[in-house]
Amino acid sequence: MTASETRSLFAVASRPEVVSLAGGMPNISGLPLDVVGSMMNDLVTKRGMTALQYGSGQGDPTLREQICDVMRPAGINAHPDDVTVTVGSQQALDLLTRIFIDPGDVILAEAPSYVVALGTFRSYQADIVHVEMDDHGLVPERLREAIAAVRAAGKTIKFLYTIPSYHNPAGVTLPQQRRAEVLEICRQADVLIVEDDPYGLLGFDGEVPRAIRADDAEQVVYVGSFSKTFAPGFRVGWALAPHAVREKLVLASENSVLCPPAFSQLAVSEYLSGHDWMAQVKDFREMYRERRDAMLEALDDLMPAGAHWTRPTGGFYVWLTLPEGIDAKAMLPRAVTNRVAYVPGTAFFADGFGARSMRLSYCYPTPERIREGVRRLAQVIEQEMEL
């Protein structure tokens, strides 16, 4: 295990004078804290004997039913028996890796991919094989080639890890046609898909992309989270898995944490049933859309020729590629001196690629700070080009 590049960055990036476009923290400033507070109070006084007790390893049954409702906009019709509640979706990724991976097994993952998932995969000694993306996400033909190449080398593929909607870090979304192709390729090759979807409800046009899992309950494990649609502090996520995988997930989870925290699960459950949580999700969308607009406008206005970037339609991130010859990691100390921070692209690859790229998050700072951050970044890039 090694410290991720994001991790060592947090100390500098959190200094108040630095505009951090690095972290991916959800902006929870819009949450009605008084409402949540009185719900928590009621939870302890009225249901404390359950909320403060151990619970089922698979997760609270009522919450599992509600999770099925939460997945419906993505086209998923699920049974609560197939849902396992986890400590954030991160624990679902950890448990799935633990279940499937023997050292040297291959996990296919987009290039780039979510940094902490890559860390998890590495910690179980998986071999990560990246599959190319373009502005529309994973390229099906490259997936087909990667599967063939890995198998020709005599290695075992355990699953494809993919973030089809509002990708972290790439900011792109896989169109429906490609989802169908990816599913068909994985079916034919018998490769399990782990579909990670924490941002699916946060599309700026209000449309929720149809999950790959909606079209196949056997080939896909769907992983979801309340971190971006409610609050990450509760650490509640889930996995929706085919029966055999679900059984192992519950065993693995019991061995790991006994049960997901009852208090957090009931808190989320109360919030879903006692509050218009969808209205809150719509507010979050609007807030993130305003920030996305601020970042894209600033990039369009200020970035030097030769830089290009993705145009996210939801989620938190823009992926920016620098003009030829500039290394984002080498430039970072100078950017921090100029009071702006980002995550260098290499963090999102298992193989050292991505040196010319960076992830910019627009989720947390105000639109004004985002504009200022992009202005500072453009300055540093221009200075770098003159070197």
Ligand code: PMP
């Ligand atoms: N997957 C992706 C793609 C993410 O961006 C994140 C959070 N940044 C997670 C999983 C983990 O989220 P959590 O554990 O809070 O549910």
